[in-house]
Amino acid sequence: QVQLVESGGGLVQAGGSLRLSCAASGRTLSTYGMGWFRQAPGKEREFVAAISWSGGSTYYADSVKGRFTISRDNAKNTVYLQMNSLKPEDTAVYYCAARPIGNVIGYLAGYNNWGQGTQVTVSS
Secondary structure, three states: EEEEEEOOEEEEEEEEEEEEEEEEEEOOOOOOOEEEEEOOOOOOOOOEEEEOOOOOOEEOOOOOOOOOOEEEEEEOOEEOOOOOEHHHHOOOEEEEEEEEEOOOOOOHOOOOEEEEEEEEEEOO
């Protein structure tokens, strides 16, 4: 089992940027597919971005395409989500997720390891 800890959330004005980090322990992430999801109050958890084990393939939700970038550093066992041009509708708890198969997928059921989440609040 891999343990995931997110960090980097906070309060930012619309148009601003944040960089989320997801640090893993317990296992190396180098063979894992990784994803970021988010959940706004009163809404279901939704897919944001995913990256393959090597970083060679990425996949984004349409709502964040062109604004968010997912990346990983396998040497540091860490995955990142760079969020630019933030909008109030990006406000949510952001979760990091891992799956032992290294390809890219965008649905919740494909991930079996989850972090506790980090709050991102974008003010207008």
